[in-house]
Amino acid sequence: MDVLRIDNEKIPRGTNAELELFIARLPSGTKIHMPVNIFRSKFDGPVVLLSGGLHGDEVNGIEIVRRLIDLHIFERLLCGTVIALPIINIYGFINFSREVPDGKDVNRSFPGSDSGSLAGLVAHNLCTRVLPPVEVGLDFHTGGASRTNYPQVRFAPEDKRSEKIAQAFAPPFLLHSPMIPNSLREQMWNLGKAMIVYEGGESLRLDEYAIEEGIRGVQRVLKFLGMCKTAPKPRESRLFTRSYWIRANTSGLFRLKRHSGQRVLPGESIGVIHGPTNRYEEVVEADQEGYIIGHNNVPVVHKGDALFHIGLE
Numbered sequence: 001m002d003v004l005r006i007d008n009e010k011i012p013r014g015t016n017a018e019l020e021l022f023i024a025r026l027p028s029g030t031k032i033h034m035p036v037n038i039f040r041s042k043f044d045g046p047v048v049l050l051s052g053g054l055h056g057d058e059v060n061g062i063e064i065v066r067r068l069i070d071l072h073i074f075e076r077l078l079c080g081t082v083i084a085l086p087i088i089n090i091y092g093f094i095n096f097s098r099e100v101p102d103g104k105d106v107n108r109s110f111p112g113s114d115s116g117s118l119a120g121l122v123a124h125n126l127c128t129r130v131l132p133p134v135e136v137g138l139d140f141h142t143g144g145a146s147r148t149n150y151p152q153v154r155f156a157p158e159d160k161r162s163e164k165i166a167q168a169f170a171p172p173f174l175l176h177s178p179m180i181p182n183s184l185r186e187q188m189w190n191l192g193k194a195m196i197v198y199e200g201g202e203s204l205r206l207d208e209y210a211i212e213e214g215i216r217g218v219q220r221v222l223k224f225l226g227m228c229k230t231a232p233k234p235r236e237s238r239l240f241t242r243s244y245w246i247r248a249n250t251s252g253l254f255r256l257k258r259h260s261g262q263r264v265l266p267g268e269s270i271g272v273i274h275g276p277t278n279r280y281e282e283v284v285e286a287d288q289e290g291y292i293i294g295h296n297n298v299p300v301v302h303k304g305d306a307l308f309h310i311g312l313e
């Protein structure tokens with residue numbers, strides 16, 4: 001591809017570009033743009049999308065894409081193109097929110113339309129102005145609502161191309177995860193493109209380990225695709241084909257005794273819920289052998305709240 005077209009801009013081989021895609025104004029009249037950075041090698045190769053902030057408060061993904069740009073490795077690609085999109089949902093980002101201001105989730109609004117609600121408008125802009133040339137996507141997320149995720153890559157088991165990308169990323173954990181209707185990942189699958197979702201850390205909290213694992217994973221994928229010469233050594237990832245949540249069996253003050261990344265055994269005490277005046281105390285137990293792939297950091301829980309996400313091998 002001699003000339004890459006993004007939003008009617010022509011980007012020749014061997015050049016970089018910084019675009020600002022106008023989405024819609026704020027009620028104040030301020031124009032909101034989605035920043036897109038494009039890096040093209042002189043030589044043909046895969047077109048890779050790195051996207052963060054589809055959920056506006058999931059800052060680790062935004063930081064991963066920002067730091068990757070700052071490392072200047074994309075200016076030295078052996079072949080191909082990197083499209084770096086640090087913040088898809090600018091509205092959520094400036095409001096410290098997962099959603100757009102009307103409460104809708106952009107990642108449940110694909111492919112969207114230009115005449116629907118704001119979430120659909122953001123999705124539509126991404127689909128029509130950025131996605132057409134993309135072949136491989138890496139979308140960066142974190143746990144939401146006080147929940148933290150141990151660094152992990154999710155992909156659908158039927159999506160064999162994405163499975164290869166996930167393995168090349170080599171995160172600590174790999175997780176089979178069905179396609180979510182109207183998500184960006186499902187949209188990419190429908191378009192015949194590969195996409196993995198990286199989850200690391202918690203919303204509105206920078207997590208150095210999750211950020212570093214994300215950066216290392218991208219470097220490994222670029223090396224796997226022949227776009228980079230060097231990358232950190234791959235590791236053996238642990239694959240979970242199923243997962244489930246352990247929920248609060250009562251309401252009260254919640255204390256963690258185990259955390260994400262750790263192995264648990266059936267009957268093991270992994271947390272405790274106290275009544276605030278010590279009238280009752282309930283131990284939270286694991287009921288199957290597995291690994292904690294995510295946990296809830298919230299100090300006060302209701303009966304039924306999700307506490308530990310357990311991955312099963």
Ligand SMILES: [Zn+2]
Nearest residue numbers: 055058141142
């Ligand atoms: Zn997310």
